[in-house]
Amino acid sequence: MITQKFEYTAPKSLDEALHLLASGAKPLAGGMSLIPMMKLRLAAPEHLVDLRALKDLNYIREAGGQLHIGATASHYEVESSALLRQKCPLLTETAAAIGDVQVRNMGTIGGSVAHADPAADYPAALQALEAKFVLKGAKSERTVSAAEFFVDTFTTALEPGEILREVIVPIDDARTGTSYQKMAQPASGFAIVGVAARVRVNAGKVSFVRIGVTGLSNRAYRATAAEKALEGKTPSPADIQAAAALVAQGVDANSDLHASSDYRRHLAVVHTVRALKTALSRIA
Amino acid sequence: MNINLTINGKSYSQDVEPRLLLIHFLRDVAGLTGTHMGCETSLCGACTVELNGKAIKSCSMFTVQANGADIVTIEGLATNGRLDPMQEAFWNEHGLQCGFCTPGMIMASKQILYRNPSPTEDEIRHGLEGNVCRCTGYQHIVNAVKAAAAGAGK
Missing domain, CATH: 3.30.43.10 (Uridine Diphospho-n-acetylenolpyruvylglucosamine Reductase, domain 2)
Incomplete structure (x- = not known):
C-alpha cells in the first residue's frame, strides 16, 4: 500500500x-x-x-514535584524508565500494555494521546492521574487538564498549528496503589476496554480513588460516580463491586464487531473490579 | 529527498520519494529481499528489522524517517558464513516451517535477548506478540529463543 x-x-x-x-x-x-x-x-x-x-521533545524528568514527559518519548522509553517505575508505576504498566514490542519502540506518548484513539491505553491512565498537557503554538503555550484535553473520538483540545509538547503527571508515593487492566483486541492489541485505578487507604478507609476508563466510549473519561461510591468505604469486595457497577453510568458505550455495547459495559465493570483490587493489593 | 543510511554495515546514499516505505527501500532499492512484507498493516511482524538497535516494522515507517540510521536485516546476521546463534537455534529447534515469518521472528527474538538475556517463557511469548506465524503454532519458536538464551549464557 x-x-x-x-x-x-x-x-x-x-x-x-x-x-x-x-x-x-x-x-x-x-x-x-x-x-x-x-x-x-x-x-x-x-x-x-x-x-x-527533535531531541528537545524527548525526555522524562522530575521537576517541581511533578514528572514531565516529552511528547516524543517512546512507549518503550516510558515502559523502561526507572524514574517512572518508581514514581509513576501506573504509567510504566500502561505503556507496557500497548501494542507489541515493535510498536512500542516507535510509538510516542505525544503521538498516541494527540491522536486520541478512543481505544488507546494511555488516556485511561492519564485520566486517572489527572495529567496536564502542555500545548504549544507558534506564539503561545497553554496547559490543559486531561478532562479538557480529551474531547471526542480522534479529537482533542489541540488547535490547528499547536502541538502537544509535554505531558505532566503527579508523583505517586508508595501509599498509592495503582493498576491498569485491559481486555486487548487480540490482533491489534487495542483496548476493547481498559481501566486504570489509583487508590489510597487511610485508617482502613479509602481516602483517595481515581478511575480512568478507555475503549468504552467516544473518549477516555474519569468514572467519578464510581470514585464517589468507593470513597470512605472499607473497601470490602462488596464495596468494590458496588462502586464498579457505576463505572459506565451515563456513558454511551461503543459497539463494534469485537464487542457489543452491553458486553463492553460488562467488561468495564469486571476490569474496574480487577484494577481496584490489584491497586489495593499494591499499597505498601 | 537525499538520505544516507547504513544497512548491514554498508552505506547507502540515495534520493528517495518521501512516501517510499522502508521495506520497499530494503527490498527494491538495496535488493535485500530477506525482509518480508506480510500484512502491510503493522500487525504480522514479517517486516521486522533492527533500527539503531531496536526492532521496528519496516512496513510502517517511511525511508526518510530512517535518515542517518543504522539498520540490520536478516542478511546482516551471519558472519563469514557462520549463522548467528539465534539463526542456529531456529535451525536446531525447527523454529520454522514455510519460513515466511522467520526473518521477522529472528529479528524480534534478538530484541528479546538484547533486553533480557535469560527470559522466562512468558517473557519470550510477550516479546513475540508483534509477530505472527501461521505454521508452527509458536512452540518451536519459543523453544528456539530459549535455546539461544541458554547457548548465549554458556
Missing part, C-alpha cells in the same frame, strides 16, 4: 516545526497510527513535519 505523495521535513528546531505547522503541515511522531491511516487513504497530509527528529 503506497500513500499519497507528500512533502517531508525533519526540522532542526521546535520553532521551525511550529512555523511549518502554522502554515498547514501535519506533525508526524512515531507514525504508528498516522502511517497506517495514510496507507488506507484515511489521511492524506500534504506536508509532514517529523517531530521525532
Whole structure:
C-alpha cells in the first residue's frame, strides 16, 4: 500500500516545526497510527513535519514535584524508565500494555494521546492521574487538564498549528496503589476496554480513588460516580463491586464487531473490579 | 529527498520519494529481499528489522524517517558464513516451517535477548506478540529463543 505523495521535513528546531505547522503541515511522531491511516487513504497530509527528529521533545524528568514527559518519548522509553517505575508505576504498566514490542519502540506518548484513539491505553491512565498537557503554538503555550484535553473520538483540545509538547503527571508515593487492566483486541492489541485505578487507604478507609476508563466510549473519561461510591468505604469486595457497577453510568458505550455495547459495559465493570483490587493489593 | 543510511554495515546514499516505505527501500532499492512484507498493516511482524538497535516494522515507517540510521536485516546476521546463534537455534529447534515469518521472528527474538538475556517463557511469548506465524503454532519458536538464551549464557 503506497500513500499519497507528500512533502517531508525533519526540522532542526521546535520553532521551525511550529512555523511549518502554522502554515498547514501535519506533525508526524512515531507514525504508528498516522502511517497506517495514510496507507488506507484515511489521511492524506500534504506536508509532514517529523517531530521525532527533535531531541528537545524527548525526555522524562522530575521537576517541581511533578514528572514531565516529552511528547516524543517512546512507549518503550516510558515502559523502561526507572524514574517512572518508581514514581509513576501506573504509567510504566500502561505503556507496557500497548501494542507489541515493535510498536512500542516507535510509538510516542505525544503521538498516541494527540491522536486520541478512543481505544488507546494511555488516556485511561492519564485520566486517572489527572495529567496536564502542555500545548504549544507558534506564539503561545497553554496547559490543559486531561478532562479538557480529551474531547471526542480522534479529537482533542489541540488547535490547528499547536502541538502537544509535554505531558505532566503527579508523583505517586508508595501509599498509592495503582493498576491498569485491559481486555486487548487480540490482533491489534487495542483496548476493547481498559481501566486504570489509583487508590489510597487511610485508617482502613479509602481516602483517595481515581478511575480512568478507555475503549468504552467516544473518549477516555474519569468514572467519578464510581470514585464517589468507593470513597470512605472499607473497601470490602462488596464495596468494590458496588462502586464498579457505576463505572459506565451515563456513558454511551461503543459497539463494534469485537464487542457489543452491553458486553463492553460488562467488561468495564469486571476490569474496574480487577484494577481496584490489584491497586489495593499494591499499597505498601 | 537525499538520505544516507547504513544497512548491514554498508552505506547507502540515495534520493528517495518521501512516501517510499522502508521495506520497499530494503527490498527494491538495496535488493535485500530477506525482509518480508506480510500484512502491510503493522500487525504480522514479517517486516521486522533492527533500527539503531531496536526492532521496528519496516512496513510502517517511511525511508526518510530512517535518515542517518543504522539498520540490520536478516542478511546482516551471519558472519563469514557462520549463522548467528539465534539463526542456529531456529535451525536446531525447527523454529520454522514455510519460513515466511522467520526473518521477522529472528529479528524480534534478538530484541528479546538484547533486553533480557535469560527470559522466562512468558517473557519470550510477550516479546513475540508483534509477530505472527501461521505454521508452527509458536512452540518451536519459543523453544528456539530459549535455546539461544541458554547457548548465549554458556
